Amino acid sequence: MYDWHEIGALDDVPRLGSRVAQTPHGDVAVFRTADDQVFALRDRCPHKGGPLSQGIVHGHRVTCPLHNWVLELESGQAVAPDVGCATHYPVRVENGRLWLGLNNVVSLAAVA
């Protein structure tokens, strides 16, 4: 199922910001919200592949920097009227460290 990888400290990610973890699944954007919750999405916008890690984080959402699609951090779903979904990954915080869960069956499609 999941392999858990330590990817750094919570404080490495700014509040209302995001940083990228480079993985065999491609780049994963790790987001930290104002209430210190952490989420991870594939760093590719379902619209035209924009890097979501560069977007503006607000509430539990992120706005893509290229054409302003808004995605739910929890599910990766685009907020209506847009339709699309970015892959989401489990992350958790333990003693101030960040752990990212990666499916141990590496999907070829995701790497391509």
Added chain:
Amino acid sequence: MKKEKLVLVGNGMAGMRTLEELLTIAPDQYDITVFGAEPHGNYNRILLSPVLAGEKTVEQIMLNDLDWYAARGITLHTGKAVTQINRARRQVIAADGAFAPYDRLLLATGSDPIILPVPGNDLPGVITFRDIQDVQAMVDAAHAGRKHAVVIGGGLLGLEAANGLMKQGMEVTVVHLLDVLMERQLDTEAAALLRASLEERGLRFLLGAQTVAILGEEQVKGVRFKDGLEIPADLVVMAVGIRPSISLAKAAGIHCERGIVVNDTLQTYDPRIYAVGECVQHRGQTYGLVAPLWEQARVCANHLAHFGISRYQGSVTSTKLKVTGIDVFSAGEFGGGPGCDEIVLRDQARGVYKKLVVKDNRVKGAVLYGDTIDGSWYFQLLRESTDIGAFRESILFGQAHLGNAGHGGGNNVLAMPDEAEICGCNGVRKGAIVKAITAQKLFTLEEVRAHTKASASCGSCTGLVEQLLAATVGDYSKTSREKPLCACTEHSHDQVRKVIREQHLTRLRAVFDFMEWKTPDGCHSCRPAINFYLIATWPGEAQDDAQSRYINERVHANIQKDGTYSVVPRMWGGLTSPQELRAIADVADKFQIPTVKVTGGQRIDLLGVKKEDLPKVWADLNAAGMVSGHAYGKSLRTVKTCVGSEWCRFGTQDSTGLGVKLEKMTWGSWTPHKFKMAVSGCPRNCAEATIKDFGVVCVDSGYELHVGGNGGIKLRGTDLLGKVATEEEAMEYAGAFMQLYREEARYLERTAPWLERVGLTYVKQRIVEDGEGRKALHQRFLESQQYAQIDPWAERASGRVAAHEFEPLRRVG
């Protein structure tokens, strides 16, 4: 000096308009007496139709109430018909014996509705449609439960009466002699469409029917036609035409034909007596619409005031049907004739029919059904006999469709000249409306109606007036109630700014708390806006919040479609050097930057830089003395220059040098939207200064300063702010202008729309007229620059600022 005496007979639209015109140009010339047969002040007869339809009240259509007359010292006799004019004694005498002497007499008796000469035409229940009393009679009949109404006459007036009666709950049959409704305004096809949609609303039609008798003993009971058909009727309205009301003039021996004959100054054959309105015949023509009356009133007032300089030369008229929800427009000779072509558009699905009659590439007539928005444009082309050759193919698609490359969202009414008539009913021109909107600071349609009377009558020009209002004050619907900044709040941009200043707020969180934001931390629209307001209001004090900046501003480079970045170093005033170029070349090689391009802003763009390389690229560029060009920011972008007096044979001043100084003064500043400047060395304007936010055009005697230009989505040339003699002044004006824009424009509002919203006059007053204020603005600008002119690239290349932005968190797997 004793005032002359002016008497007006006929308290209606034309006569009263003449008095109003007269009072504005010669308020003290006459002692004025008015006789009116109706027991009211002057009202807007046109609007009797909406009154009948229950869409307006009688109070709402009063134009001059009794107080109006009193306030101007005018003696008004209501309910008194004048029965005699004694020209020898220069007196008018009313039915009750009241009389008034005159030096000048104005006849405006209007016209009388025609009553068909058939038996029974005087039965109770047979009425016409001309005045308040008639409308009252119709409404009473409907309320008394009378059921069947027959309207004789399928013209404009008949159809409006029928529609109104139907709205009052009666079953209405319209009887018309011909097969075509409104045959004087419509062709067969438009008439058929009109009939269909009126039938859909419940009107019944009896076409090709000649009335021969009205039936009934004490009260009307029915109508009989030539073919023997009889239909029941509890009310019969005759709307078969009007006849100029000339009996009074005729009895006094004033020359009349169909109407009272007047010359081009509206004078009758008796030089002391003038006449205006539907009662006159001018150059063989009589009129039954108000637009010509306004022109007559203007000319007549001019002569009554002894100015003697204008002439009435007849009118071309257009008509609209005032039945809510049905759009019909007609003008000119729509029937065609020898040498005429017809251009026709039919769109059955939309219920639209448009026909133009064209001769030698000039519009001669127009019939529009279903889509009448361009009626006034066609009418203008018709009156001005414009050659339409250039846009003949697309003319039926309307004025908005005319090519206007670069001017996105072109606006019909903006294209009209000031003299163009917007409101045909009240003869109000575009210039007058714009003037009233700006001078009296009008915001709503109602205010414009009250001040100018435009759109106050038949209402068919409402759309145009709204467009004018929107174009003149900005979108008025927004102005009267400002739009909220975004969905996170009810507050507008301006309110947020005000609170930030008054409450001395320096942090985003404080704004959210104080203004009770609906979301925990805003969104991508409000956060960047508030962040800008904070740092622009409290420079050095407010916290610039990186996470509330759009990615380009956060990482000081432009994101590209593939997620890489572009880097544009500053080249002051477009100047560069071999050393700088060498450094750029080296950087491009070292970091394998795929594209090097000269930008539209006179500098060089390095495109395709990987994010993690950015700090290293910047370090190398810094080492060669280059700093960020802010090609990514809502901030000062470029200052373009031309070579100027240093090299150019036409150059009048050192435009390059001034450009460099301006850029050194202003770089690094954050603005509501991007801000671009240019300096040209002479009016040939090679630096394109007149499409910049702030542009300088050098001339022999100094520097012309231009503002509010935009070369982007919607092309806008600058407005001239003023002219100054020295470079120092040019710099001061530039700083002050930028600061005013920084302090007052809304986030993402560029100088062009901002200037159009607040008006050039306002900006001139703040920057040009108020010298002290200008200096203070400039001073505030310089102060805030102390905190802004820190090269963001150097900060980040040093690794001390925002290093996390440029490095991945971790490589796993």
